[in-house]
Amino acid sequence: MAAYLARRILSLIPLLIGITFVSFVVIQAAPGSPVELMVDMNPDASPELRERLEQYWGLDQPTHVQYWRWLRRIAIGDFGVSFAADQRPVLDKVAEALPITLLLNALSLALILLMSIPIGVYSATHRHSTIDRFATVFVFLGFAMPTFWLALLCMMFFGVELGWLPISGLQSLDYEGMSTLGRIGDRARHLILPVTIASVTSLAGMSRYMRSSMLEVVRQDYITTARAKGLSERTVIYRHALRNALLPVVTILGLSVPGLIGGAVIFETIFAIPGMGRLFYDSVMMRDYQVVMGVLVMGAVLTLLGNLLADVMYVIVDPRLRR
Amino acid sequence: MRARAMVGRSNLATRLRSALLCGSILLSACNDRGTDGSTSPAGVDDVEPAYGDAIVSGSIGDASVLIPMLAGDSASHSISGLIFDGLISYDKNLSEFEPRLAERWEVSADGLEITFHLRRDARWQDGQPFTARDVEFAFRTITDPATLTAYAEDYRQVERFDVVDDHTIRVRYARPFAPALGSWASSLIVLPRHLLEGKPINEHAKDFGRNPVGIGPFRFESWESQKQITLRSNHDYYRGRPYIERSITRVIPDTQTQFLELKAGGLDEMGLTPLQFQRQTDTAYFRDGFARYKYLTNSYSYLGYNLSRPLFQDVRVRRAIAHAIDKREIVDAVLLGLGSPAATPYKPGTYWINEKIEGPAYDPGKARALLEEAGWRDGDGDGVLDREGQKLAFEIITNKGNEQREKAATVIERRLSEVGIKVTIKVIEWAAFINNFIDKRNFDAVILGWSLSPDPDQYDIWHSSKTRPKEFNFVSYSNAEVDEVLDKGRRTFDRAERKLQYDRLQEILDEEQPYTFLYVAYALPIVHKRFHGIDPAPAGISHNFNAWYVPASAQKYRISETP
Numbered sequence: 016m017a018a019y020l021a022r023r024i025l026s027l028i029p030l031l032i033g034i035t036f037v038s039f040v041v042i043q044a045a046p047g048s049p050v051e052l053m054v055d056m057n058p059d060a061s062p063e064l065r066e067r068l069e070q071y072w073g074l075d076q077p078t079h080v081q082y083w084r085w086l087r088r089i090a091i092g093d094f095g096v097s098f099a100a101d102q103r104p105v106l107d108k109v110a111e112a113l114p115i116t117l118l119l120n121a122l123s124l125a126l127i128l129l130m131s132i133p134i135g136v137y138s139a140t141h142r143h144s145t146i147d148r149f150a151t152v153f154v155f156l157g158f159a160m161p162t163f164w165l166a167l168l169c170m171m172f173f174g175v176e177l178g179w180l181p182i183s184g185l186q187s188l189d190y191e192g193m194s195t196l197g198r199i200g201d202r203a204r205h206l207i208l209p210v211t212i213a214s215v216t217s218l219a220g221m222s223r224y225m226r227s228s229m230l231e232v233v234r235q236d237y238i239t240t241a242r243a244k245g246l247s248e249r250t251v252i253y254r255h256a257l258r259n260a261l262l263p264v265v266t267i268l269g270l271s272v273p274g275l276i277g278g279a280v281i282f283e284t285i286f287a288i289p290g291m292g293r294l295f296y297d298s299v300m301m302r303d304y305q306v307v308m309g310v311l312v313m314g315a316v317l318t319l320l321g322n323l324l325a326d327v328m329y330v331i332v333d334p335r336l337r338r
Numbered sequence: 339m340r341a342r343a344m345v346g347r348s349n350l351a352t353r354l355r356s357a358l359l360c361g362s363i364l365l366s367a368c369n370d371r372g373t374d375g376s377t378s379p380a381g382v383d384d385v386e387p388a389y390g391d392a393i394v395s396g397s398i399g400d401a402s403v404l405i406p407m408l409a410g411d412s413a414s415h416s417i418s419g420l421i422f423d424g425l426i427s428y429d430k431n432l433s434e435f436e437p438r439l440a441e442r443w444e445v446s447a448d449g450l451e452i453t454f455h456l457r458r459d460a461r462w463q464d465g466q467p468f469t470a471r472d473v474e475f476a477f478r479t480i481t482d483p484a485t486l487t488a489y490a491e492d493y494r495q496v497e498r499f500d501v502v503d504d505h506t507i508r509v510r511y512a513r514p515f516a517p518a519l520g521s522w523a524s525s526l527i528v529l530p531r532h533l534l535e536g537k538p539i540n541e542h543a544k545d546f547g548r549n550p551v552g553i554g555p556f557r558f559e560s561w562e563s564q565k566q567i568t569l570r571s572n573h574d575y576y577r578g579r580p581y582i583e584r585s586i587t588r589v590i591p592d593t594q595t596q597f598l599e600l601k602a603g604g605l606d607e608m609g610l611t612p613l614q615f616q617r618q619t620d621t622a623y624f625r626d627g628f629a630r631y632k633y634l635t636n637s638y639s640y641l642g643y644n645l646s647r648p649l650f651q652d653v654r655v656r657r658a659i660a661h662a663i664d665k666r667e668i669v670d671a672v673l674l675g676l677g678s679p680a681a682t683p684y685k686p687g688t689y690w691i692n693e694k695i696e697g698p699a700y701d702p703g704k705a706r707a708l709l710e711e712a713g714w715r716d717g718d719g720d721g722v723l724d725r726e727g728q729k730l731a732f733e734i735i736t737n738k739g740n741e742q743r744e745k746a747a748t749v750i751e752r753r754l755s756e757v758g759i760k761v762t763i764k765v766i767e768w769a770a771f772i773n774n775f776i777d778k779r780n781f782d783a784v785i786l787g788w789s790l791s792p793d794p795d796q797y798d799i800w801h802s803s804k805t806r807p808k809e810f811n812f813v814s815y816s817n818a819e820v821d822e823v824l825d826k827g828r829r830t831f832d833r834a835e836r837k838l839q840y841d842r843l844q845e846i847l848d849e850e851q852p853y854t855f856l857y858v859a860y861a862l863p864i865v866h867k868r869f870h871g872i873d874p875a876p877a878g879i880s881h882n883f884n885a886w887y888v889p890a891s892a893q894k895y896r897i898s899e900t901p
Contacts, residue, residue, distance in 0.1 A: 047769025053410055053488075055772045055808075060488040062808065068486055071540075100402040100409055102543040111563050167594060175602045182602055183595045184565065188394065188586060188895075287590040289400075289564030302769065 019330065027319050032086070034315045035308065039082045042304055048074060049098040049302045072098055085308065094309040099301060105309035108294060113276060115185065116290035119209060120275045124268075126214040127221050132264070134218070135225020139233065139260075140252055150222070158219035166212050166285045173208065181205050183287035209286045213279075224267065229260040273318045385870055385889040389571075392584035392895040393869065393886070396596040396608040400564045400589045403547035405539065406526045407480050407487040417567055417587060420883070421552035422525035425454050425473065430875035430882070432792040433689045435523055438577075439468065439553070443522075449514030449831050454522070456505040460576040462530050463551050470501045475531035479539050486540050492521035514829045516836060520793040528553060555580045555884045564589055581871075581887035584895070600628075600864065607869075610862040612674040619864060629867055631874050632860040634687065637789035638680045639743065640853040641734070641750065642813045644781055649732060656851040658708035660698035662757045663750055667700075669857050672745045676862065680855035682844040683788070683796060687876065690794040690837065692844040697855065705757045716758055723758035731760035732782035737771045743785045746856060750785075776812050784813075785856070794840045797824045800847070815852040868892040 047055075050068045054060035069075040073084060088095060094105035134154065138147040157165075174182035181187065185205050186198075193201060232238065233256050241251045278292025291310065298306035401414040406422055409415055425440040435443075440454040460468040479485055481493050495518060498510040511518060521527070530551055534542055550558050555577070556569035566588045571580040588605065590596045597614055599605040601623075610619065610630070619630060641663070643650040650656060665679035681697030684690045714723040714730050723730040734750065736743040744765055751761040766775060775781045788799065798804050801824050802816035820843060827839035847853070863879055865872060871885045888894070 045769070046767075046773045051772065052769060056810070057410070057488055061491055063483065064486070064488060064490070065808070067483065071486060100411070100414070100543065101547070102403070102540070108563075167598070170595065170598050175598055178602065182598050182604060183590055184588065186565075188392075188566075284591045285595055287588070287592070287595055289589070293564075293591070 016330070020327070023323055023326065027323065031312075031315060031319065035086070035089070035312060036082060038311045039085065039304075039308060040078065042299075042302070042307055043078050043081075045302065047302050049304065050074060052301055053100075089308075089312065094312075095305045097298075097306050098303045099306075105306050108306060109291075109309060109313065112278070112289055112291045112294040115288060116278045116292070117275055119206070119213065119288070119290065120277075122206060122210045123213040123217070124271065124275070126210060127217060128268075130214065131218050131222035132225055132261075134222040136229055136252070136257060136260075138222070138226045139229035142230070154219040154222050157215040158217070160216060162212065162216050162279070163281050163285050165216065166208070166282070169208055169212060170285075180208055182208075183285075185288060209282070209288060213282065221264065221267070225260065225264055228263050229256060232256045232260040235259075273314070273321045276314065276317060385892075387581055387871065387887040388890040388893070389579070389581050389887075390583050390890070390896070391868075391888040391893040392586055393582055394586045394588060394604070394606045396590045396599065396605045397587050398589075398591050398593065398596075401561075401567060401587075403543045404550045404558065405529070405542060405547045406524075407476075407485065407489055407529075408539065408543055408547060410488060413587075417569070418550070418552075419525050419554070420556040420569055420585065421550055421554050421558055422528060423552075423554040424524045424526075424528065425456070425522045426519070427523050428520075428792050428877065430873070430877045432876050435519060438523075439473075439528060440522075445519070445831050449516075449829075450512075451508060451510050452518065452522070453502070453506065453508045456507070457576060458505055460553060461574060462532075462553050463557050463572055463574075464530075464533070466530065466532050468528075468553055469504045470507045471504070472531050473507055473528055474499065474501050475535065476527045476529040479529065479534075480526060482539075484538060484540070489524075489526050492517060493527070514831065516828050516831050517793045517795040519831070520791065525554065556585055559584070575884075577884065580884040582869075582883075606866040608864060610864050612676040612860075612862065615676060615862045615864075616674045624864070627867055628864050629872070630862065630864045631872075631879050632676065632862050633874060633876070633878060634678060634685055634858045635789075635861045636685060636791070637787050638683060638685070638858045639746065639785065639787040639856045640680070640683075641856060642784045642786065642853045643851075644779060644783065644813055645816075645852060646779060646814045647732075647782055649730075649782070652712050653850055654708045654712040655714075656854070657698055658705040658712070658757070659754065659759065660851050660854040661701045661708065662705035662753050662759070663854060663856075664700040664753060665697070665856060667753075668746050668749050671749050672742045673857065673859050677857045677859040680858050682847065682855060683790070683799070683853070684794065684840070684844065685790065685858060688792075689833075690840050692841040695844050695848045697848060698851070702753075702757050709757065709759075714758070721755075721758060722760045729760060730758060731762070733762045733764055734783045734785060735764045735766060735771065735775055735781050736785040738765050738767045742859070743787075747785055777807055779812065779814070794836065795824075795828055796843070797828060800824060800843070800852075813852055815850075817846060817850065820846055868894065 048069075049072065050065055053068065054065050066075070073081060076084075085095070094109075096102050096104050097108060131154075134150050138150050141147050170182045173180040181204055185202065187193075187201050187205075190198060190201055233252075238251060238256055241255050242248075246255075276291055278290040278295070280292040280296045282288075283290045283292045294306065295310050297303075298310070397413050397416075399411060399413045401409070401417050402411055403409050403414055404418045404421060406415060406418045409418065424438050426435045426443060427438045428434075429436045439457055439460055441457050443452060443454045445452050454473075456468070456470055456473070462468060462472075477493060477496070477499050480487055480490050481496070495511055495515045496509045497512045498508075500508045500510075502508050509518075529539075530553070533551055534546060548561060552558070552572075553576075555572055555575045557572045559568040559570045561567045566586055568587075569585040571583050571585075573579045588599075590599060590605075593608075593611055593614070596605060596608045597610070597618065600608055615630065615632070619628070624630070641659075643656055643659075645651060669675060669677045669679055678686050679697070680686075681695050682692060684692070709723055709730070713725045715725070716722065717724050734747050736747055744763070747761075747763045747765075751763060754761050776784070790796075798810045800811060800815060800817075800820050802811070802818075802821050804811040805814050805816070823839040823842050823846075827836050827843070830836055861878065865879070868888045869886050870889065871882065871887050872879050873882050873885075875881060
């Protein structure tokens with residue numbers, strides 16, 4: 016097992032280098048550079064400033080030299096500083112955005128599961144009933160509705176008309192003066208709308224999956240056996256069918272783990288939430304190569320580790336793979 | 339600062355760039371015609387001024403660094419403008435200067451020397467006295483080639499900088515340079531030497547730049563990245579303590595969200611879009627609770643012709659196009675009427691505009707006549723004019739993300755088709771737009787905008803020497819007389835004499851139409867009615883922000899007196 020792990024981890028390194036190299040070249044190939052976006056069309060900026068900035072950031076070097084420098088720094092864990100005027104370390108920027116995105120995504124994922132499993136099970140056990148049809152329409156409505164539109168409607172209704180919930184941001188103005196409990200409550204109130212909307216708009220996939228998986232399972236012989244034994248319908252469905260029907264859902268759940276760090280630009284913009292989506296998008300637009308590469312590397316590492324983890328799990332489960 | 343001419347790409351910023359151009363109206367230096375503000379707060383002066391309360395403003399982007407000379411975005415400048423102060427300042431009409439850290443100043447008779455006499459009672463926010471050494475330090479820093487600033491050019495014109503005594507400085511120019519005075523009306527040029535000396539300013543971006551100690555009406559209090567920046571009033575401010583105790587700028591990238599926050603009480607102030615102004619705020623709720631203002635921004639949009647293309651070398655063709663465009667219609671369609679058609683590159687209502695110029699009137703008949711005179715006829719009867727087998731067709735490009743420009747292009751396309759000119763429109767992402775089209779002169783016509791400072795110098799845009807790559811006369815305009823008036827305009831401090839030069843510049847541009855000037859949009863700020871003392875002026879509404887107050891009975895945010 017240890018040898019297998021070591022082999023796998025070693026094989027990840029060239030893969031990671033390949034990913035970063037391709038990313039680096041592609042970003043540099045996009046028209047414009049961070050310096051140009053700063054000084055273009057600004058008559059106050061002299062050509063000398065352009066040159067100085069390029070030297071300062073090392074952008075006057077050929078791409079392969081820049082990449083080599085970057086790679087050497089990244090190897091010792093130095094992600095560099097942002098090309099933006101604030102010159103803050105990339106890691107600081109990511110460290111600000113990541114927890115927000117993680118929290119939001121984890122909460123929405125939990126809410127999706129919480130809602131889609133009951134919906135799926137009920138729809139499967141009461142196939143073609145009114146409630147099944149209603150649930151189908153509901154989840155697909157959520158799926159089809161543009162997030163920004165639903166968000167604005169909810170902000171208008173719950174924030175402006177009823178005044179129940181805050182509209183945007185993650186905390187109130189007087190957050191600093193609150194007690195710990197007050198702070199938690201304030202955070203929670205701010206999270207209700209974004210988390211609910213993110214969940215409702217992605218209910219469809221998970222609940223339909225749950226429904227079909229459940230339908231598949233109840234057709235199996237062992238369910239018939241359970242029924243023949245005279246078990247109550249409740250026991251049959253929740254003790255015997257549900258557990259088996261959940262397996263494929265858990266697989267999907269595993270696959271969505273790397274997605275936890277990915278943010279959604281439009282969503283974050285509407286709710287004024289400074290998460291990973293906006294950080295990445297703004298960096299791309301400003302050609303802030305350092306931040307773009309930083310985020311990409313973290314994403315790549317997480318994805319590769321996720322895959323590794325999945326493989327290791329398979330190995331543990333299936334001894335035939337352990338050769 | 340003399341951000342003389344920046345491309346107005348605020349809409350691009352709205353969509354694409356967090357840290358460029360304004361959302362916060364505070365101190366966005368601009369604007370005109372405050373007097374025709376649509377509503378003014380009821381009973382401005384009949385309530386007693388009181389200290390306290392907070393104002394919460396919305397900004398579409400976060401600031402980047404609060405050292406003015408290192409910042410390039412307007413969010414940073416509008417906030418650092420409250421923390422720092424200039425030696426002098428433009429008055430609210432943007433025409434004369436008034437004292438700030440310099441209590442008086444003299445320009446020598448030959449226009450080569452300016453002497454500033456500094457105040458003795460000004461103190462940095464950490465209690466240290468302000469002296470001539472602080473100005474000298476900032477001057478040396480901004481002109482240091484190693485400093486990564488876009489604002490050095492004006493200060494590089496200074497030949498000698500002398501500290502006469504602790505409270506007097508004298509600058510000497512090699513040639514008279516009229517825009518110079520404007521460069522001292524800027525918070526760029528005063529920095530606390532005692533806190534910054536000994537380390538390159540670029541490296542201060544991370545510490546001092548995120549926790550500055552200034553000398554202006556507000557002190558920095560806290561900054562939560564991408565969320566909000568809080569300033570506290572400076573009780574020791576040399577011009578008197580501002581009434582409003584806290585100024586909070588919230589980063590809300592989406593203007594619709596800002597609007598909902600305004601409605602729900604989460605914001606006190608924001609800049610409205612024309613749609614919000616015309617259709618969404620004309621309700622009893624907003625009339626009772628808010629005051630709306632409108633005044634012209636300091637940027638104009640234009641249609642520029644690539645004059646190195648043979649088609650546009652004929653002035654008759656350019657004039658014909660100008661006559662075929664209905665500017666009023668563009669203002670109505672693009673800005674819902676909230677703007678003014680433009681005829682020259684100077685802002686309507688200011689000292690520098692040549693009032694006599696009205697621009698080519700909308701007159702399709704005249705456009706057709708001019709084109710016929712230039713030899714363009716519809717020979718094959720397909721509705722598009724031609725000459726020697728060549729169609730009268732060209733392409734207008736503009737940058738993606740600015741909806742107003744895209745709409746203006748569409749309106750122009752239709753009007754030009756009516757006189758037999760075939761126009762195609764191409765909308766391109768900003769970086770590619772600049773690199774592949776503007777820099778390579780690879781375009782027929784372009785719709786863009788310029789933002790202007792109060793100083794009338796427009797050397798960089800029109801002078802024939804400014805046509806090299808990355809320079810700003812990218813339409814390749816060349817006119818010997820224009821070169822001459824631009825040069826003369828820079829070399830005298832006499833306002834009347836300068837006006838003569840720039841009046842002539844406007845006449846020539848009107849005659850030759852290297853650009854067809856399209857429109858100047860209104861700024862549309864809305865402010866909660868509990869704020870009193872707002873005085874709309876050509877400079878906007880924030881020029882007297884220190885004097886805004888909330889009567890004690892109407893204060894919303896209670897704040898402890900000591901920080």
